Amino acid sequence: MRVVRITIAIAAIATAASLFAVAPAGAHGSGKGPAPAPSPTVLTEAVGVPFNLEVRKGKVLVADGGAGLIGQVKADGTVKTLIDGVPGASGLATSRDGRYFAYTTTVGGEEGITASGVTITGPRAFTAAADTLAFEKAKNPDGRLHYGVKNPSECVAKEFEKTPIPVSYTGVIDSHAYSLTAYGKGFVLADAGANALLRISRTGKVSTLAVLPPHPAKITAEAAAAFGMADCVVGVTYNFESVPTDVEVGRDGFLYVTTLPGGPEDESLGARGKVFRVNPYTGKAKEVASGLLGATNLAIQDGKIYVTELFAGRVSLIRHGKVSAWLDLPGALSIEAGTRGTLYAGTGVTGPGSVVRIDTGKGWRH
Numbered sequence: 001m002r003v004v005r006i007t008i009a010i011a012a013i014a015t016a017a018s019l020f021a022v023a024p025a026g027a028h029g030s031g032k033g034p035a036p037a038p039s040p041t042v043l044t045e046a047v048g049v050p051f052n053l054e055v056r057k058g059k060v061l062v063a064d065g066g067a068g069l070i071g072q073v074k075a076d077g078t079v080k081t082l083i084d085g086v087p088g089a090s091g092l093a094t095s096r097d098g099r100y101f102a103y104t105t106t107v108g109g110e111e112g113i114t115a116s117g118v119t120i121t122g123p124r125a126f127t128a129a130a131d132t133l134a135f136e137k138a139k140n141p142d143g144r145l146h147y148g149v150k151n152p153s154e155c156v157a158k159e160f161e162k163t164p165i166p167v168s169y170t171g172v173i174d175s176h177a178y179s180l181t182a183y184g185k186g187f188v189l190a191d192a193g194a195n196a197l198l199r200i201s202r203t204g205k206v207s208t209l210a211v212l213p214p215h216p217a218k219i220t221a222e223a224a225a226a227f228g229m230a231d232c233v234v235g236v237t238y239n240f241e242s243v244p245t246d247v248e249v250g251r252d253g254f255l256y257v258t259t260l261p262g263g264p265e266d267e268s269l270g271a272r273g274k275v276f277r278v279n280p281y282t283g284k285a286k287e288v289a290s291g292l293l294g295a296t297n298l299a300i301q302d303g304k305i306y307v308t309e310l311f312a313g314r315v316s317l318i319r320h321g322k323v324s325a326w327l328d329l330p331g332a333l334s335i336e337a338g339t340r341g342t343l344y345a346g347t348g349v350t351g352p353g354s355v356v357r358i359d360t361g362k363g364w365r366h
Contacts, residue, residue, distance in 0.1 A: 040329065040345065040356035046079045047071075047353040050346030051090035052179055052246070052297065053336040056098070060336075060344055062355060063089040063103060070103050073355050088116075093180035093187055099123055100202055102187050104177035113193060116175040118200050120187075128204035132191055133175040135206040141196040142171030142211050147239050147262075155232035163227060171195065171241075179246040179297070183255070183280065190244035190257060197247060197255065197278060210283035212276065214239035215261040242274070246297040246334075255280055256288065258295040258307060275307060275318060289318045301337040308332040310349060315358075327358065 048066015055061075060073040061082070070083040070092055088106030095101070100122040107115040118130040148168040149156055160167035176193035180200075187200040188209060197209040221234045241262030248256050255278040273295030275288040294310030305318040306326065310333055317326040331347035331354075338344055341360040347353060 038359055040327070040358045043344075043355045043357055044073050044077045044079055045352060045354045046077065047346065047348065047355060049348040049353055050334055050355055051348075052092055052334050053344050053346055053355065054092045054094060055336050055338045055344060056094045058339075060338075060355065061092060062346065063092045064353075065089050066348065066353060088176075090178050091118075091180040091189070093182050095187070095202070096182045096184075100126075102180055102200065104180060104189070106176055106178075108176075113174060113176055116177045116191075116193065118177055118180065118187070118189060118204070120200070120202055120204060122202065128202065130177075130189075130200045130204040130206050132177045132189065132194070132198060132206060135198070136175040136191075136194050137173055139208065140171060140173055141194050141198075141208045142241070145171050145195075145211065145214060147171070147214055147241055149236055149238055152236075153232060155230060156236055159224075159229040159233050162229065165238075178244070181247050181249055181255075183249055188247050188249075188255060188280075190247040192243050192245060192260075195241050195243060195262075197244060197257065197283075208283075209280060210255075210278045210285055212242035212244055212257070212259060212285055215242045215259070215272065215274070216240070217261070217272070242276075245295060248298055248300050250277070250300050251303060253280070254278060256298060256300060256305060257285070258292075258298045260295060273307075273309070275305065289321050289323050291323050292316065296332075297334040299335040299337040299343055301341070301343065306335055306337075306343060308335050308345065313350070315343075315345060329356070 047064050050062045051065045052063045062071050068086050068089055069081050071079040071081050074080055086105055091104035093102050102118050102120045104118050116133045120128040148166055152167050157167050174193035178192040179190040180187050186202050189198045189200050191198050196211045199207045199209045216237045216239050219233050219236050224233050243260040243262050244257050246258045250256050257276045259274050261272040273292030274290045276285040277288050278285045292309050293312040295307050296310045297308045299306045307316050313330040314325050315327040315329050315332055317324050331351035333348050334346035336344045343358040346355050
């Protein structure tokens with residue numbers, strides 16, 4: 001992920017904010033939408049940045065990237081620390097049989113990521129580590145993908161030299177272990193640096209499951225003029241990186257993934273976030289929906305896909321490829337399905353941190 005860094009800097013890169021325009025395909029639907037969502041109940045405000053939640057045996061666990069810990073939300077509104085000293089905490093998951101627990105760590109700064117990976121714990125003090133940065137250095141899953149302008153003309157190349165944006169490059173060495181889900185006997189990781197889904201075994205073995213396709217955008221005449229660039233760049237397609245932010249298993253056995261475009265994610269370029277459906281056997285990714293403004297997390301419940309749109313401040317619902325606003329929730333950052341129609345969501349980054357419960361009620365229909 002060359003342009004956007006989640007956790008360390010989730011904000012957009014302002015220098016490219018007006019350079020590209022995006023077609024409105026997959027925009028939020030109009031007309032009759034889903035029934036109104038119920039009001040959320042605040043469970044705690046004792047969190048910093050709850051990047052991901054996990055519901056395990058009725059307990060709500062949180063990966064708090066602000067406090068650098070894995071915690072449990074208590075009934076009195078406090079958060080009990082379960083694992084302390086987790087730099088860049090963002091992902092967590094319990095294995096399907098409930099015996100193993102995994103969480104992510106990321107260390108970095110101005111010079112980029114210096115360590116990233118997944119820790120797995122289990123019965124009888126079992127511990128294993130998956131070093132995703134080492135895997136990235138050895139394999140670089142998106143190293144063959146082409147980003148930027150494909151086959152730029154001499155004029156286009158010269159005009160891009162006037163900006164801090166690279167005109168053309170292939171996938172660079174970068175790992176940011178971000179979100180986890182249980183799958184099979186192990187886990188699947190959404191690596192926001194590698195732009196890929198990685199298989200993580202219980203013993204820490206890492207392999208590539210899928211690489212997300214580039215995210216194209218076209219340069220407008222207005223943008224070219226604003227940057228003092230020649231007409232040769234107008235209409236040129238720039239392929240951004242697709243940055244996976246969450247992964248969940250659907251009831252069809254396929255993986256569903258939210259992505260940020262590897263460039264400005266705020267409203268300056270329009271709503272460009274997407275959801276992909278990934279075949280876990282072939283690694284093929286098919287777009288399910290687009291037009292999301294900061295797609296940072298998703299939950300699947302009763303065949304419905306709920307997505308947090310951080311920069312829109314809401315939770316949206318995807319049905320048949322159409323995106324509908326469902327619940328206003330400022331700072332919506334993470335979401336997880338509970339039981340009997342209950343959803344849990346985390347807020348932060350753009351406002352105060354919190355974890356809320358959304359009781360849709362048994363038999364709730366949209």
